[in-house]
Amino acid sequence: MKRFPHPTELLERFGLVGLLVILIIFFSLNPATPQFATVLNFTNILSNESVLGILVIATVIPLVANEIDLSLGPIAGLGSILCSGLMSKSGWPLWAAVVAAIVAGLLIGCVNGLLVARFKINSIIATLGTSSIIAALVLAYSNGLSIVTGISPALIDLGSGDWLGLPKTFWFFAAVAIIAYYFLEQLPRGKDLRAIGASPTAAKLVGINVSRLTIQSFIVAGTIAGGAGVLLVAIQGAGNPQIGANYTLPAIAAAFLGATAIQPGRYNVWGSITAVFFLAVSINGLTLWGAPPWVNDAFNGVALIVGVGLAVYAGKIRITRSARSDKEEQTPPPTVTEPELVSAATSKQ
Template identity: 35%
Template sequence: MNSIATKSPQSKRLALGQLVDTAVSNYGLVLVVLLMIGVFAILKPDTYFTVDNLLSIATSQAIVALLALSILGVLIVGEFDLSFASILGLCQVMVIGLMANSSWSWPTACVAVVALGLAAGLINAFLVVRMQVSSFVATMGLSTVVGGLAVGYSGGMVVTGALPDAFYNLAQISPLGIPMPIWYVVIVAILLYTLFEFTSTGRHMRAVGGNRAAARLAGISISRALTVAFVIAGVLAGLGAIVSGSLLGSGQPLAAAGYLLPAYAGAFLGATTITPGRFNVWGTLVGVYLLGAGVSGLQQLGFAPWVQDLFNGAMLLLAVAFSGYLTRVRGGRK
């Protein structure tokens, strides 16, 4: 009994230390987001920390969030996709052009661009799986091709025209006071979380990303895991094009390039929180919102627009560095 009593304070301190370490490691980025919001709320109390502004941040980041979620599967299997932003650009000008210039109904046009995104994902998968082309090279090449098609289709101009009210309603209504783009992000996040965490396909994808040789020996289909990952990226890029087209009411072939860096920054930031060292859905949303909250605060303080790229780039570098640090620290403890 005395021995237990003697060890009890030390055990409690050890347990408390482990609890704090786990909390900081797993939820440090969440605390950073809350701290950032608190700082900007103090500096701009009348405009920043309001329900309208917080919803505006979440809405403005919805497309980035969808794209960051779209590449999670590719990152999980250990590959890269540099084409998703260009796919969004082509799909965006096409969904607007098909309705405004070719008189397609909005459901048909939406199905067509999602199918286009799926086809692009299959092309990436074919190049990587069957042709054994590096995913970096394959997706960069496809990105260039798709970007050229977007400029060719649009003539390098913003595509506009009369659009059905039902198409605008896809992103411009607010059920229960929450804008539709936020609902899309939540729904996609739940579906991907279920896929990655609770299905055999998700487990196989993580196994492929963790150790491809071991996964192959275990009988896991590498080609199937990679194909699923690239198809998810293409389909969600098509969905992002529909949502962004509905928000803007136009198709902008060159605007998609601005989504590449923020999407990757959000995904890599997400790998430092919730389940550190792993690309995960909820961490990605935290990372994306951190970017949006930071940029919104800086803009309200009067910083120049170019600060957004500076902030996003700095966050990506910090995310990659910190993710590597966490991996080394955890590896050293084993």
């Protein structure tokens, strides 16, 4: 028996998608932004947002367990400087440099996970700490200079070329999204991770290994962020020691805003991706319209606060709505629903 979703439920789920579509139509028709509706602009958005998108998905994974990882931007920065530096300074082959960047992300994720799950340090504090340490490592390794020479042309080609008409980097983003979706929604482990996010104590009492799974979520996030660092080199054609921390706020903002869409009330992959493109299209459109560069930061900040605010508000509404639909079906006498449930339960046996 499938119940037709309540209209406000539909609005909640697809409101952000609708807003995104309206924005695209608006900027496409707006005579002041003729460059918006061009193939070049769209491929630029897809390509530019790939790295952010991957980092947002990495952010979502520990968030599902209710842990915030602020170090994912810096890990990507480290990955980029390590990948480019090892090729440029030490002459490592591309594959080894790529593996090194990813392993670095994995190890930092492991440290984050241990700090949070074993030493019980609040995840915001722990990852803020590791962020600063990563920044120090990057500065020590690069002396604050970009690494522009000796980077494998194959890697740079990856950053500019396309497959099937879409930027190559976008395909990496899509792959990470699908794998993360599969992990979070289709594997028992993903469901366990959500249970931890809802109540770590209750999760422990149903036999979930809370600390191990929490550590794993940080490791997966760190590993993905390390890989995102490699894509940064591909897109920029250089290792940039400044770039990592710039991703932290937009990634967190999109992850929180994403929890208000598709599967409202929970951190989810598709909602987060919608949020990434909603923010990207807004900022891109406004910039083409002549908005000053600070609009970027302002937008991300507002999105973060609105996202968290909406999540709190929507959560309350959902409880009242669920309670109301319960009451409606219980009165008059509950005997009306119970035989229905019994027959539904027995007829399928």
